[in-house]
Amino acid sequence: MTTILPQLTTPLQQTRVDVFNEIFVLFLGLGTLVGIVVVSYTLYNAYKYRDDGNHGEDEDLPVVGELPTGGKGGRKLFLSFGLSAVIVLGLVFWSYQMLLYVEAGPGDEAQEEALNVDVEGQAFSWTFQYENGVESNGELVVPADREIQLNVTSIDVWHAFGIPDQRAKADAIPGEYSETWFIADAPENGENVTHEDAIECFELCGAGHSNMKADLTVMEEEAFQEWMAEQEAQANSGGNESGGGNESATGTQTGPEGNESSANGTDAASNESGANESSAAGAGGNATDAANETNAGNESDTNGTDASGDDGNNDTEDNETDGNADDESGQEGES
């Protein structure tokens, strides 16, 4: 059953977005229908049987002090109950097949080619580490049309990692590794697309929770490989303060016990003192986020160059600059 049915109900290589939409639309349709029917029937009854002053004297009317008993209509009650139970159970069993699919991932073939990314939540930013050790802070860069397998954890408090557009979500719990996956659609006309703030935190995690966001950049496979090679080169050269180097240093400083008061305290102070709107944002990368916000106002899917617009590098380098900005402000907070 469990092996055949999903294959019947779900075509191969469905993304989570497809699965979600399929279920959601059906639930929404049925839910709206049931809601309208039941509420209308309720109101209809209330109106139809409104008191018009004609009490049939023969009826057995309730009086004060009687021992409680039930009224008539039990059969109808069970009929409606049974009907609603069938709808609910049917919906859930059907959606359970989809759950099995979502849990299993998009199939063995896709999984072999999957890109594994470790996601680390930290108050109040996201860090992404690729299989080859490359780290990116504040921006998840992924190739299109390939399964991205995320392994999510946290180094301080409970966060929840989510990319609503991709319908991917996983709790980021200290000491735990929860998994999720998604497949991003290829960007139109082959250019890299950065979705500003596409990644958000879904669990209250402290003063900067409101602005614990990260960007999602989707590239064609080739562009992604180029980007990755560039990252590796930078990491190896060592001269550049790559996101990776900084981040790991921070990581060791903030072990579960070391990550105390002072760091967070400073963050909060800086938040509160900087009274203007943009720095009310979270601790990690105030400046960057402010820039992002301005841009988000202009157009939603701009790419990296437009987003920062401070120097004339190409897209990928610019993304990297963002990452550094995040890191540095994070470090200031620590010191």
Added chain:
Amino acid sequence: MSEHFPPRTSIKRWLVTTNHKDVGILYLVTAFFFLIFGGVLALLFRVQLWSPGGTLLSNSGFNQAVSIHGLVMVFWFLSPVATGFANYLVPLQIGAKDLAFPRLNALSYWFYLFSGVLLAISFFQGGSFEGGWTMYAPLNVPMYTPAVQATTGGTAAIVALLLFVTSITVGTVNFLTTMHRSRAEGLGLWNVPLFSWSWLLTVWMMLFAFAALLAALLLLVSDKILLTQYFVTDQGSSLLWAHLFWFFGHPEVYIVFFPALGIMFETFQTFTGRRIVGRKWVIIAMVLVAVQSFLVWMHHMFLTTINLEIKTLFMATTIGISLPFDLMVFSLIYTMVKGRVRFTTPFLFSLGALVLFILGGITGVFLGAVVLDYEFRGTYWVVAHFHYVMVSGVTALVGGVYYWWPKMTGKMYDELLGKVNFAVYFVGFNLLYFPMFLAWETPRRVFHYADGMQIYHQMATVGAFVLGSSFLIMFYTLGKSLVSGPDAPDNPWEFSRTAEWAIPSPPPLENWPGRPSYASGRLEFVDDTPATDGGATTDGGAMATADAGAALERDHGHDHATAEEHVDHASIWPFGIGLGLFITLLGASGMTGTVAALVESLDPEYFESAGLTANVSYLYSGITVVGVATLGYTLFEFGRERFTAPTMAIAERWPFENVANTKLGVWFFLASDVVVFGAFIGAYVFMRIYAGWGSWDPVPPFTQLGLLNTYILLTSSFTVILALVMAERKNKTGLLATLGTTVLLGLTFMGVKAYEWSYEFSHGIFWFTDLHYSMYFVTTGLHGLHVLLGLFVAVFMIYRVISIDAYLEDSRPVEFFGLYWHFVDIVWVFLFPLFYLM
């Protein structure tokens, strides 16, 4: 009868009253005050949400507002409103004169009020708790949030919740005993009116659910004040909290909704002029929900690392629990069919509640599908869904206010104003919560959201103010009724059925014009004056056979009441104990820095590495000392006070015919204590399995000492049994000797424990250095605290024996103490192998 009982116009009356109707009114008034408190917090953050990145509140202020809004509404408003109704109405509906333990009833109210005061104070202690109402770990410990870093305010909020939970536990024991032991003759459990049924199941759920929360909060407070490590580590701490919290948290949903459902059952029957359809099945459905509510908690954790099998299981139980509600909803709908529906204010609110609950229920089914739940987790869909469910409960509760207002105050309200109130409320509700479904991709508890969502958030903010203003209309309507409303008849509602409508509005202090009885199949007031108090003659005695209403008119001269046993209605000590515990906990909330100083002196190395800040607070230490002294004194006086609250001579008591009131109360209390210890032990097992069972060695240095202590405690159980025998034989010397021996054995136990602890301390084993050590010290510490409390009681009993020859006439208190003492011993029998041998 009540010569010393001040009238309702005097403030003193409200401080000393133990009468269930007075306490009910206190609960209702206080709860609506907290509605305003929580509502204003909500308005604050709704204003913040008017545009993305609003600046009205600071980051921390916003988090405090959403956190305390949630806590206040769930704990300090919803449950207490229901408790207020239950206090007032359950004794009336089941034909009792008062609750089984009137002083405990007052005590639970004062705990409630003072806990709310403490919560309010927390805002002025450097900022209140800001980790969300779910208090997820490890954000809930001092190390992670700046405002809580100041510690005091955040701790005060948690401690306030602890006090609130204590209040619930006291109330729960009281209601369970009352409802099982004080039903009028002929009123079997099946015959209890549906509001009371819903309350009975509510308190049953509360007994166990709140005990789990109590345990979780005790551990959290221990982390926050004593600097233990339960929720600090990355070795399972987060999941431990989630399990403990949601084991409480999901039943809590039904705990707050059931009373509202009960009100809907009552008002639907009254205002449709029909009896509920499928009454038996409705009750069975409620019982099923109550039981199953303890088996669905992990659906709050679908996105954690629990595995697919468990997810599947909890998906099934979750869907399963929605089906009984289907039945109840249809039952309400079909009750209208062929009825005579009158659209009074209470009915409008109840009908509105039903419609809103249907919408909340349908959107809940979405969450039952795990794949959808994944995406809805932490979004406004969840916010919208549970507000539709819980605030539909509020809708019914407001209906309840209008329904019973004439009974409680003796005044009618203005129907037109009531209907306006409903219209504004219903519009405001939907304008507030429906757009949240549309804005569902917004994460909860953030004020930086996508621009496209702004219109929905603005609608919601407008709705919030409309909803808020509907409560102003309500207060005006009720205030006007109080000042200038026409007098209410005994029974203003045609087709009402329950007993509260058979007595004057408002009811007299003693409730009934005689002994209420349903022995003939309907309510009658029996005149028992011939004082042949053989409880067996139930249907033979002289009785007022007239119809309930007529019985009232006839029975004005209730002189015979004076012939009955004297009944007390006043005691100041519940207020005193509440005040004492309040001061104690206020002091405790500021002790973290002082404990840190202690840690520094004990283990400077750890102190350094953990980055603690030592800050000895003489102010808070002083407050604590004053609080403990007050508490000790008031408890002592409470114990000494003569207070008569007679047990009903004739009553339905299934299934506890043979267990006297106090004993049953002790049993209920112990049942909840079992859950508390169960949660402590469960936490230990959970964390130890997480760490790898074999990786922990026993902490105590000498197994033999533990064994010795086991023998000592078991022996003391034996001496307590002897004490009971001595009391029954009226042997004063023997009673003193056995009680004295018990105390000595208890002290020996504590002495051995003190030696063990000091030995461990001298070897660098402290409660704060390591999770493993924390669990040992806290769990055995809680047990030690139980022993200590037992010793206080035993010493008090010895004092009573010496001073007034107590327990020689009535040995039962010795028996009750024995039950507690045996329980404490049994707990040790579990703790000893767990901490010394394994």
